[in-house]
Amino acid sequence: MSSIERRQFDTLIIGAGGGGLRASLQLAEADLSVAVVSKVFPTRSHTVAAQGGMNAALANVLPDNWHWHMFDTVKGSDYLGDQDAIEYMCRAAPKAVYELEHFGVPFSRLDNGKIYQRAFGGQSQNFGGDQAARTCAAADRTGHAILHSLYQQNIRAKTHFFDEYFAVDLLKDGEGRVLGALVFNIHDGQIVIIEAKTTLIATGGAGQLFKTTTNALINTGDGLGMAMRAGIPLQDMEFFQFHPTGIAGRGMLITEGARGEGGYLVNGDGERLMERYAPKAKDLASRDVVSRAISIEIKEGRGCGPKKDHVLLKLDHLGEDVIQKRLPGIRQTCITFLGLDPAESPIPVFPTAHYTMGGIPTNRYGQVVVPVKDTPEEPVAGLYAAGECACVSVHGGNRLGGNSLLDILVFGRAAANHIIEYLKENKYHKVIDEDIVSNAVQRAKRFDLNSEPSPGGDEVKETVAVLRKELKQVMEDHCSVFRDKQFLIEGVDKVEQLCDRMKNVKIDDQSYTFNTAKVEAFELENLMACALATIHSALAREESRGAHSRIDFPDRDDKSWMRHSLYSFENGLDYKPVRTKPLSVESFPPKPRVY
Amino acid sequence: MKFKIYRYNPETDTKPFVQQYELEGVEPGTMLLAALLRIKDEQDESLSFRRSCGEGVCGSDGMNINGVNGLACITSLDTLKQPVEIKPLPGLPVIRDLIIDMDQFYKQYRAVKPYLIVNDPMPEVELAQTPEQREKLDGLYECVLCACCSTSCPSFWWNPEKFLGPAALLQASRFIEDSRDQAFEERLADLEGPFKLFRCHTIMNCVNVCPKGLNPTKAIGRIKSKMVTRSL
Numbered sequence: 001m002s003s004i005e006r007r008q009f010d011t012l013i014i015g016a017g018g019g020g021l022r023a024s025l026q027l028a029e030a031d032l033s034v035a036v037v038s039k040v041f042p043t044r045s046h047t048v049a050a051q052g053g054m055n056a057a058l059a060n061v062l063p064d065n066w067h068w069h070m071f072d073t074v075k076g077s078d079y080l081g082d083q084d085a086i087e088y089m090c091r092a093a094p095k096a097v098y099e100l101e102h103f104g105v106p107f108s109r110l111d112n113g114k115i116y117q118r119a120f121g122g123q124s125q126n127f128g129g130d131q132a133a134r135t136c137a138a139a140d141r142t143g144h145a146i147l148h149s150l151y152q153q154n155i156r157a158k159t160h161f162f163d164e165y166f167a168v169d170l171l172k173d174g175e176g177r178v179l180g181a182l183v184f185n186i187h188d189g190q191i192v193i194i195e196a197k198t199t200l201i202a203t204g205g206a207g208q209l210f211k212t213t214t215n216a217l218i219n220t221g222d223g224l225g226m227a228m229r230a231g232i233p234l235q236d237m238e239f240f241q242f243h244p245t246g247i248a249g250r251g252m253l254i255t256e257g258a259r260g261e262g263g264y265l266v267n268g269d270g271e272r273l274m275e276r277y278a279p280k281a282k283d284l285a286s287r288d289v290v291s292r293a294i295s296i297e298i299k300e301g302r303g304c305g306p307k308k309d310h311v312l313l314k315l316d317h318l319g320e321d322v323i324q325k326r327l328p329g330i331r332q333t334c335i336t337f338l339g340l341d342p343a344e345s346p347i348p349v350f351p352t353a354h355y356t357m358g359g360i361p362t363n364r365y366g367q368v369v370v371p372v373k374d375t376p377e378e379p380v381a382g383l384y385a386a387g388e389c390a391c392v393s394v395h396g397g398n399r400l401g402g403n404s405l406l407d408i409l410v411f412g413r414a415a416a417n418h419i420i421e422y423l424k425e426n427k428y429h430k431v432i433d434e435d436i437v438s439n440a441v442q443r444a445k446r447f448d449l450n451s452e453p454s455p456g457g458d459e460v461k462e463t464v465a466v467l468r469k470e471l472k473q474v475m476e477d478h479c480s481v482f483r484d485k486q487f488l489i490e491g492v493d494k495v496e497q498l499c500d501r502m503k504n505v506k507i508d509d510q511s512y513t514f515n516t517a518k519v520e521a522f523e524l525e526n527l528m529a530c531a532l533a534t535i536h537s538a539l540a541r542e543e544s545r546g547a548h549s550r551i552d553f554p555d556r557d558d559k560s561w562m563r564h565s566l567y568s569f570e571n572g573l574d575y576k577p578v579r580t581k582p583l584s585v586e587s588f589p590p591k592p593r594v595y
Numbered sequence: 596m597k598f599k600i601y602r603y604n605p606e607t608d609t610k611p612f613v614q615q616y617e618l619e620g621v622e623p624g625t626m627l628l629a630a631l632l633r634i635k636d637e638q639d640e641s642l643s644f645r646r647s648c649g650e651g652v653c654g655s656d657g658m659n660i661n662g663v664n665g666l667a668c669i670t671s672l673d674t675l676k677q678p679v680e681i682k683p684l685p686g687l688p689v690i691r692d693l694i695i696d697m698d699q700f701y702k703q704y705r706a707v708k709p710y711l712i713v714n715d716p717m718p719e720v721e722l723a724q725t726p727e728q729r730e731k732l733d734g735l736y737e738c739v740l741c742a743c744c745s746t747s748c749p750s751f752w753w754n755p756e757k758f759l760g761p762a763a764l765l766q767a768s769r770f771i772e773d774s775r776d777q778a779f780e781e782r783l784a785d786l787e788g789p790f791k792l793f794r795c796h797t798i799m800n801c802v803n804v805c806p807k808g809l810n811p812t813k814a815i816g817r818i819k820s821k822m823v824t825r826s827l
Contacts, residue, residue, distance in 0.1 A: 040647055040653075040655065041697070041701075043653070043654065044645075044648075045653075048652050049652050097721075103710075104710060106729065106732045106736045109724050109729045111726060112723075144652060152710035152711075155709065187690060216653065217646055218647045252649075252650050332651075332808075336669050337626075339624070464640070469636075508640060511604055511607070513604060514643050514690050514691040514694050517641065
């Protein structure tokens, strides 16, 4: 035991995407010692792939204010979003954008020198009026521009990075306090215990749950799995966003900005299909609405192509100049992967798994909160979460395009600010008991060949590749855009079987040096936990709200279901109320949601 | 389809060797990364390489493919001569198989102070920048730090400690060209001397391999001409 390296920091941040890096910058500038642990070099994090932009009511192009943004976000969430957190985020948005600009983000510009803003889905002026233009963009590479600028500022601030270290589990004491994490260096397999007064999980989403996904291979819900194993429930996991325009059959994202710039969807009859589903907003209705519309068109035989299995996104009428200036990244992606130029031909698209609305429950300060006796939201001492892995909840049942980059920046910063305050009151590291460390070390060796055989003894050896493939297929088949009871029951059964088989995974590669096979085993274990939470929560929620569409319960049921789901290994499902009271303005009561 | 892949695990191999793999049923339009993932999943879990986004944005899967550096995820197998020969990016130490130690590359990136420097007090809104000023950053800011360029550059191979290499110099140019940056003089002064910048012999390997279609040689030329103007 004594040979295991221990390091001490004020704060440990797990994950180096936009949320983690915004927080680390804030903390490093407050003169605190910060360790950022990331399984990939920071600029490889999935924030880099965000395309269209970041919402903030700057009113650079059309009239706007944060209150309209708040209305759109609450409506977009299908009234499952917490209105205190949403008010906080929308008010903080302009400042978050200006800060980024000051960090060096190369935003596209208007003739007057201000930041360019484009129209995006679900945006309106004046509480449901005309289309707004709220999304600040750096061409269609906004995430890349933001992530690189944040990393660069962290270089300036001399943040301490543990690049290519994998975080396995949180270290939690008997009183429920989080004291850091066990990580290992992917380069040489050596375990390091990082002791921290505060730990921020910023590990992103779990888009690898599905067979076809816009998400990077690293998006395996590691922080969510870690939280569940530490006894923390996951919130609203049944709400998974399917982006209307992934490249059909392949999954690469085509930004909503393509429709924001004037592109539109057509079906097999050459009809502009969204005119029927959203007469006013048309192609810029919320993502859940557009994804359902495409699925229905295809199901009813109005798809495109020989198999009628996709629809087309038409951009050629925008002209090559606009496409090259505003959408150069997706143009290149189409040329690379489809051999077609969207300036000349339409793009085949299909709703594709994209974003985890659910996650680790937090309040608007980024503190992780769990139910304790009669209190639904009791902070877990020392533990924070921000970004896609967290559920604040600002996205509720459906996230608006452009609110994801906003979420990570606003709440990465808010969590850091709360940590700074918390550390004033909690000046010293708690001593970590040896048995907590030795248990964690034991568990970190669970994929080593010489570890204890799992109970049962003579079971077959399972492989990561086979189980992962099956899991992604089950989730795609049983928990996609449209769901119903029978299919979900079968899905729950299949996921539980896969979780059982996961216990028999053995890996042959036992090297210490850059063992990606072992990393993939840990990742799959995290995905399994996410799948379990997602499909159980989906089966239980007998209504349709946001991205969760039940064929057998087609209506929203505010009386029974305007509440957040919580799923944990220990207690299964539990629920807590939506926070409908904003900070300073009137609450937006639930209304029928039309676009 | 046949592949010949460089293998090396320092724990078990005294020296690197080439391993052959064969894949059946590779569909047209398949990218090299998809083939490597299939080999890892179906035949050999020990084959090691970095990968993430799968669409050429994260810069993880730079490798040497039939003698040319590129990103596996956006290199179509249709364009490759068989057997496809895959090696790690050249010029940096190999950790294992196709995974190189990129510390030197990142060190040089950090050496050019790759962050916006503004000395004046910040306004409460954005710093103004015209579309024309912003356009000067196009072709510079899109770099994904994959290292395909620097590891294809003979000047970088010979003087990795002294010559900053095309990727870092592209970043230097990105900030020198930014109308908001106020460290222009300092940035140019930092690049003085025979090695850091001037070891570039315009061999242009960097331009030929950049998976994002960027032109580090041109960026280096822009810096050089600014230095000349400044010294007049």
